[in-house]
Structures are given as C-alpha cells and as structure tokens.
Amino acid sequence: MGSTQLSVRHVKDFLERLSAAISDDQAYVDSLPAERFSPIYDDGLWRTWRRDHRTYLQQLISTTDSIPEDLLVQLSEAAVAYDPAIVRDVVIDHLASIVGGCAAEDFSSVEHFFRSLC
Numbered sequence: 001m002g003s004t005q006l007s008v009r010h011v012k013d014f015l016e017r018l019s020a021a022i023s024d025d026q027a028y029v030d031s032l033p034a035e036r037f038s039p040i041y042d043d044g045l046w047r048t049w050r051r052d053h054r055t056y057l058q059q060l061i062s063t064t065d066s067i068p069e070d071l072l073v074q075l076s077e078a079a080v081a082y083d084p085a086i087v088r089d090v091v092i093d094h095l096a097s098i099v100g101g102c103a104a105e106d107f108s109s110v111e112h113f114f115r116s117l118c
Helices: 008-031 043-061 069-081 084-099 110-115
Strands: none
Touching: 008 043, 008 069, 008 110, 043 084, 043 110, 069 084, 069 110
C-alpha cells in the first residue's frame, strides 16, 4: 500500500478530535452576544444537536478497541484513495443522518459505523 496502515489509536484519535471540535464550536457559540443571532435561531435545538453528536461519538469511541483488522485495512485504503475533504464530508453527513434519526440500521459500534461507509 505504500503508507502506514491506520490503527485503533488513529480511529480513536479521529473521533475524539471530532468530539472536541463540536465542544469547541459550542463554546464559541456560547461566547457570542445574543444580538449576533437571528430571532429565529433556536439555541436549544442546536445545543441538543451538538450534545447528541458528542454522546454518539462517545459511544463509538467506547467500541474502538473491537475494530477488526480487515476494517482497519479498508479504512487505510480509503484514506489514501480519497481526498481528505471528501472523506470528512462523507463521515460528517453519515454522522448527522444517524444522530438525526434518519438511519434505520444499527450503528451502535464504530465497526458498524465505518463498515457502512466502505
């Protein structure tokens, strides 16, 4: 393959960084004065959206130690084959569809989450 294969630690770090970015986003929003927001902005909705994403990411993080080797190989190949911006967008869209209740499948583990993308 010519590059380093992803490890469980890489996947866990990715998910932890994503969760931290959501937390940082909430802190940024909390620091803004109320007049910066449209009258139709629903703070509770967006706060819940961010919290639910972080809760789901923590669930995925808790299952990273069980990622099978073949999935790590597939993820490594995808990381090399596709532009990082495309990978990011696909992962974020998939995350949003699951957290938003649009996915009928069981995505309770990091294995199921990433297998559905490979």
